[in-house]
Amino acid sequence: MDSGIVNGGASSDDILREIERLEAEKKEIENRILLLQAQLNNKTAPDACRKEDDTDRFPRPLVNSLRNGEVSGEGLSADMIYRYSRHLLLPDFGVEGQLKLLKSSILVVGAGGLGSPVALYLASCGVGCLGIVDDDMVELNNLHRQIIHAEAYVGKLKVKSAAAACRAINSSIKLVEHREALKAVNALDIVSKLLKLKRYDVVVDATDNLPSRYMINDCCVLLGKPLISGAALGLEGQLTVHHHNGGPCYRCLFPTPPPTAACQRCSDSGVLGVVPGVIGCLQALEAIKVATAVGEPLSGRMLLFDALSSRIRIVRHLVKMRGRSSHCVVCGENAAFTQQNFQNFDYECFTQSPMSDRSSPKLKLVPESARISSKEYKELVDKHEPHVLLDVRPAHHFKISAIPGSVNIPLSILEDKLPTIDLALREAGQVSGKHASLYVVCRRGNDSQRAVQYLNGNGFPLAKDLIGGLESWAQDVDRTFPIY
Amino acid sequence: MTLVIPLFRAREVTSMAEESEDTCAANKAGGVTKMQKTSDMEEREVGPWIEVKVLFFARARELTGLTDISLLMPPQSTARDCMSKLLNNFPKLEEIYNSMVLALNEEYVPESTVLRNRDELAIIPPISGG
Numbered sequence: 001m002d003s004g005i006v007n008g009g010a011s012s013d014d015i016l017r018e019i020e021r022l023e024a025e026k027k028e029i030e031n032r033i034l035l036l037q038a039q040l041n042n043k044t045a046p047d048a049c050r051k052e053d054d055t056d057r058f059p060r061p062l063v064n065s066l067r068n069g070e071v072s073g074e075g076l077s078a079d080m081i082y083r084y085s086r087h088l089l090l091p092d093f094g095v096e097g098q099l100k101l102l103k104s105s106i107l108v109v110g111a112g113g114l115g116s117p118v119a120l121y122l123a124s125c126g127v128g129c130l131g132i133v134d135d136d137m138v139e140l141n142n143l144h145r146q147i148i149h150a151e152a153y154v155g156k157l158k159v160k161s162a163a164a165a166c167r168a169i170n171s172s173i174k175l176v177e178h179r180e181a182l183k184a185v186n187a188l189d190i191v192s193k194l195l196k197l198k199r200y201d202v203v204v205d206a207t208d209n210l211p212s213r214y215m216i217n218d219c220c221v222l223l224g225k226p227l228i229s230g231a232a233l234g235l236e237g238q239l240t241v242h243h244h245n246g247g248p249c250y251r252c253l254f255p256t257p258p259p260t261a262a263c264q265r266c267s268d269s270g271v272l273g274v275v276p277g278v279i280g281c282l283q284a285l286e287a288i289k290v291a292t293a294v295g296e297p298l299s300g301r302m303l304l305f306d307a308l309s310s311r312i313r314i315v316r317h318l319v320k321m322r323g324r325s326s327h328c329v330v331c332g333e334n335a336a337f338t339q340q341n342f343q344n345f346d347y348e349c350f351t352q353s354p355m356s357d358r359s360s361p362k363l364k365l366v367p368e369s370a371r372i373s374s375k376e377y378k379e380l381v382d383k384h385e386p387h388v389l390l391d392v393r394p395a396h397h398f399k400i401s402a403i404p405g406s407v408n409i410p411l412s413i414l415e416d417k418l419p420t421i422d423l424a425l426r427e428a429g430q431v432s433g434k435h436a437s438l439y440v441v442c443r444r445g446n447d448s449q450r451a452v453q454y455l456n457g458n459g460f461p462l463a464k465d466l467i468g469g470l471e472s473w474a475q476d477v478d479r480t481f482p483i484y
Numbered sequence: 485m486t487l488v489i490p491l492f493r494a495r496e497v498t499s500m501a502e503e504s505e506d507t508c509a510a511n512k513a514g515g516v517t518k519m520q521k522t523s524d525m526e527e528r529e530v531g532p533w534i535e536v537k538v539l540f541f542a543r544a545r546e547l548t549g550l551t552d553i554s555l556l557m558p559p560q561s562t563a564r565d566c567m568s569k570l571l572n573n574f575p576k577l578e579e580i581y582n583s584m585v586l587a588l589n590e591e592y593v594p595e596s597t598v599l600r601n602r603d604e605l606a607i608i609p610p611i612s613g614g
């Protein structure tokens with residue numbers, strides 16, 4: 001097609017861009033309509049406990065005919081019976097299980113990779129009240145695993161996005177959006193003082209960091225709430241039900257937190273999208289079992305999921321004390337941990353790691369004289385100053401994206417590769433006849449400082465760190481540089 | 485990090501068993517090499533030594549570069565003995581030593597537990613991602 005005919009000389013690129021823009025707008029409007037429809041449904045549909053009077057909206061002959069009249073459909077409206085019929089047909093679950101579920105309140109902490117399937121399943125299966133806590137925004141790099149969020153919600157609050165998705169599936173349950181991060185200062189209130197009289201019966205830990213795990217555990221022990229704890233990283237997952245019917249808590253298992261280096265995040269180590277999905281589904285299942293007292297919850301046991309070998313192992317605690325540790329500082333025999341202690345406890349300090357990715361500190365390991373900003377580095381490149389740019393990220397990171405011409409020697413093998421650096425510097429110097437300088441870069445500017453520290457003391461006193469790493473390169477110099 | 489300890493094939497364990505207590509049969513993380521079948525193990529003479537299979541999870545897997553390893557231990561060895569041998573072979577495991585659970589044949593045990601031939605010892609550090 002001759003683009004000159006359309007729109008008075010606009011190029012096909014312009015037209016494509018315009019189409020893209022309009023499509024995005026269309027999607028946004030469609031999403032808003034969906035949201036409003038869901039809100040409307042919420043307003044017209046009576047809430048869960050009032051629904052029993054509402055039998056004439058979708059009259060069905062099924063009412064009261066289940067389980068030979070042994071348990072009547074009392075408390076379930078006709079449309080509820082229809083909606084949850086596959087649950088009601090389960091002999092081990094039945095009307096009783098569904099009624100318990102409809103009367104229960106469950107709090108999901110975190111609307112991320114684990115929280116997505118947890119919230120979706122709990123909403124669709126008819127938990128009476130579902131609370132979601134999160135203060136994070138949806139990012140594009142969340143979507144491969146955080147399946148509750150749609151593209152239209154990128155840049156918006158996760159808790160809003162999650163609640164909208166849940167509402168779209170089941171408008172008859174009560175949804176509570178807690179738009180804040182769960183912390184020691186607000187956790188007791190959020191967990192125990194939902195709607196005047198009601199409290200959450202079960203808490204699901206779907207967070208992504210160690211301090212939150214200890215904090216949520218301690219909160220649940222203090223308030224006597226069962227805790228469904230799941231975790232996933234890389235290709236592995238873990239799942240346990242804590243503090244249930246006198247069973248052990250998270251601290252019974254792990255009284256001492258691992259050092260910072262040992263607790264990694266998905267944003268550093270990566271995670272295969274389905275892995276938190278699998279664990280999250282199992283968390284939803286355990287939450288339903290605990291809320292309805294159906295079956296044998298995973299208390300005193302830990303499920304280990306290994307995606308690589310497709311293996312699930314279940315490790316049992318010692319039978320004694322149902323696996324609880326008598327020395328546990330929060331749930332043990334002589335534990336003296338009070339709500340006051342809890343609120344004053346510094347969980348980030350205890351675990352030596354931050355609750356939020358956003359607050360991860362920038363290290364300062366080398367003097368200013370051994371550092372250079374990404375803009376300064378760009379100027380040197382433009383002036384053709386002879387140099388070697390050493391990228392110390394792991395090889396699989398280097399493959400994702402790298403500054404052209406940089407040399408990859410991962411920090412872990414730097415020690416053995418000093419001759420290679422020496423050679424590269426000499427080659428770079430030979431071309432211009434001048435002495436070549438050495439710059440070091442990594443993803444965020446921490447490992448590069450560690451490398452410079454080592455290099456400065458081992459024959460490369462002039463090596464310099466590129467401040468802020470590739471993230472600052474992408475931000476301050478090359479906007480098109482792919483970040484991850 | 486590259487592994488510094490030598491990796492022996494499972495087959496080599498038999499011949500080296502009498503020579504060195506440091507002998508180990510290791511499977512690379514994600515690799516397909518598997519332990520010998522039970523029938524093979526019954527045929528060979530382990531002598532006074534007991535064979536313990538150690539499973540690594542999460543960070544332990546990363547630090548050792550292995551999913552599991554087979555250790556030959558003197559009889560009456562405890563889980564603690566097994567751990568010190570592992571720490572000897574993989575000093576980096578020190579990082580998680582204070583914050584992991586040990587499971588013997590899928591049950592949590594204290595380090596003082598005495599091991600028996602063909603026991604399976606799992607090293608489980610916590611995962612915190614999500």
Ligand SMILES: [Zn+2]
Binds near residue numbers: 250325330331
């Ligand atoms: Zn405890």
